[in-house]
Amino acid sequence: MKFELSRLTDYSSEAIISELQRVAAIVQAAYLSKALFDEHSRVHSATVVRRFHGWENALTQAGLSQRIQPVNITEKMRNQLGKGFSEPDLILELQRVSALVGVGGLKTQDFNEHSSIDAAIVRRRFGSWNKGLKAAGLAVPARARRYTDEDCFENILNLWMHFGRSPHFREMDVPPSTVGGTAYVKRWGTFNKALLAFIAQTDADIESSVSVPLVEAGSMPPRAEVGVVLRVKRDVPLGVRFTVLKRDRYKCVLCGASPTTDVTCNLHVDHIVSLAQGGGNEITNLRTLCDSCNLGKGARSE
Numbered sequence: 001m002k003f004e005l006s007r008l009t010d011y012s013s014e015a016i017i018s019e020l021q022r023v024a025a026i027v028q029a030a031y032l033s034k035a036l037f038d039e040h041s042r043v044h045s046a047t048v049v050r051r052f053h054g055w056e057n058a059l060t061q062a063g064l065s066q067r068i069q070p071v072n073i074t075e076k077m078r079n080q081l082g083k084g085f086s087e088p089d090l091i092l093e094l095q096r097v098s099a100l101v102g103v104g105g106l107k108t109q110d111f112n113e114h115s116s117i118d119a120a121i122v123r124r125r126f127g128s129w130n131k132g133l134k135a136a137g138l139a140v141p142a143r144a145r146r147y148t149d150e151d152c153f154e155n156i157l158n159l160w161m162h163f164g165r166s167p168h169f170r171e172m173d174v175p176p177s178t179v180g181g182t183a184y185v186k187r188w189g190t191f192n193k194a195l196l197a198f199i200a201q202t203d204a205d206i207e208s209s210v211s212v213p214l215v216e217a218g219s220m221p222p223r224a225e226v227g228v229v230l231r232v233k234r235d236v237p238l239g240v241r242f243t244v245l246k247r248d249r250y251k252c253v254l255c256g257a258s259p260t261t262d263v264t265c266n267l268h269v270d271h272i273v274s275l276a277q278g279g280g281n282e283i284t285n286l287r288t289l290c291d292s293c294n295l296g297k298g299a300r301s302e
C-alpha cells in the first residue's frame with residue numbers, strides 16, 4: 001500500500017476529498033462523472049480512482065453518493081441527467097466527446113455512444129445540434145454535402161491507388177480519403193457492399209467502353225443510351241482507369257514511381273495516342289503515368 005501511494009501525486013486523501021467536493025459544487029450535472037471531474041479538477045480522476053479503489057468509493061467517502069451515476073441508464077435518465085448540465089457543462093462535454101471520437105464533425109450517434117447525456121439535450125439547449133457544435137468551437141459535420149455515387153467511387157479508386165490494394169473500412173475516415181466510411185454504409189448498407197458496387201461499376205465501365213462507340217465531345221447522346229458510365233466528355237470512365245492502374249500495378253510505366261512507396265506521387269491514366277489524334281478510351285490506348293512523366297509527355301505530343 002505504501003509503495004503504491006509513493007507512485008501517486010503527493011495529494012493527501014483529505015486534499016483529494018476536498019477537491020471532489022469543490023468540483024461537485026461547480027459541476028451542475030446531476031451525476032459527477034470522471035470526465036466532468038477532469039474538466040474542472042486539479043487532480044486527475046485516475047489518481048482518485050487509485051487512491052480510493054474506485055470512483056464510486058471516492059464519491060461515497062466524500063459524502064457525494066447521491067452524485068454517483070447509475071450503471072444502467074435509460075434514455076429517460078439520460079435526458080434527466082442532461083437537464084443538470086449548464087451550457088458551459090454541455091460545451092465541455094461536446095469538446096470531450098469530440099476529442100475522444102477524433103474525427104471532425106461530431107455526429108449525434110457518436111456523442112450518444114460516449115456520453116452519459118443525450119444529444120437531444122444539446123439540440124434543445126442550443127437550438128440545433130450544429131449550433132451546439134459551433135458554440136463549442138467544433139467543426140460541423142459535412143452532412144450538408146451530399147456525395148454522389150461518383151464521388152464515393154472516385155474516392156475508392158484513389159485509395160486503391162494509394163495503397164495498391166482495396167481500402168479497409170477504417171481507412172475511409174482518415175486522409176487521403178475524402179469520403180467517410182459512414183457515407184458508404186448509409187448508401188450501400190455495408191462497406192463491403194460498397195466495394196462490390198464499385199467493382200460492378202468497374203465491370204460496367206469496361207463493357208461499355210468496348211461496346212459503345214466514343215461519343216464526340218460536345219454532342220449529346222440519346223437519353224436512353226446515357227448509362228451511368230457513358231460520358232460525353234473526354235474523361236476516361238472510372239472502371240477503365242481502375243483497370244489500367246491495376247494492370248500497371250499502380251506504378252508509372254515510365255519511371256516506376258508509385259503512391260504506395262512515395263506519398264507525393266500522383267498517378268494519371270494517360271492516352272498513348274491522344275483523343276485529338278484519334279485515340280480512344282480503350283485499355284490498349286491507356287497507360288499509367290506519374291505527374292512529372294505525364295507533364296513531359298503532354299508537352300511532346302499534345
Ligand SMILES: [Zn+2]
Nearest residue numbers: 252255290293
Ligand atoms: Zn513517372
